[in-house]
Amino acid sequence: MEDGNQAMKLYSHPMSSCSRRVRLALSLKGLKYECINITSVGDPELLKLNPMGYMPALVDGTTVVSDSYAILLYLEEKHPQHALLPQDIIKKSINYQVFQHSASSEYNFSSLYWGNC
Numbered sequence: 001m002e003d004g005n006q007a008m009k010l011y012s013h014p015m016s017s018c019s020r021r022v023r024l025a026l027s028l029k030g031l032k033y034e035c036i037n038i039t040s041v042g043d044p045e046l047l048k049l050n051p052m053g054y055m056p057a058l059v060d061g062t063t064v065v066s067d068s069y070a071i072l073l074y075l076e077e078k079h080p081q082h083a084l085l086p087q088d089i090i091k092k093s094i095n096y097q098v099f100q101h102s103a104s105s106e107y108n109f110s111s112l113y114w115g116n117c
């Protein structure tokens with residue numbers, strides 16, 4: 001079977017929020033994929049795909065993409081139907097900011113709770 005005709009494979013875990021955002025995007029775009037549940041941290045199959053050992057990892061033919069943000073951008077470019085991002089560059093930049101904030105700054109929310117006490 002040619003690269004690109006195989007169903008994508010998503011290595012993930014039901015409790016992983018990073019995996020859930022990718023599953024949501026795949027679903028919104030109506031893309032078929034096989035979900036492979038990782039049962040333990042350090043799963044050898046996942047380590048082969050992402051030596052960092054993090055999920056999710058998406059396998060699309062011979063292409064492997066890890067990191068949920070990279071996967072979302074990959075899917076958006078390869079499958080533009082049911083766009084996840086607005087066309088407008090300003091609105092798009094706001095989406096990037098919100099995504100980065102939720103992906104990398106979540107622990108800073110504690111200052112919102114404790115900062116004014």
Ligand SMILES: N[C@@H](CCC(=O)N[C@@H](CS)C(=O)NCC(=O)O)C(=O)O
Nearest residue numbers: 016017018041054055056067068069
């Ligand atoms: N920036 C990465 C973070 C990935 C990540 O932290 N994944 C967690 C699950 S949400 C994981 O694989 N944890 C396993 C571990 O810490 O060993 C992404 O957005 O995909």
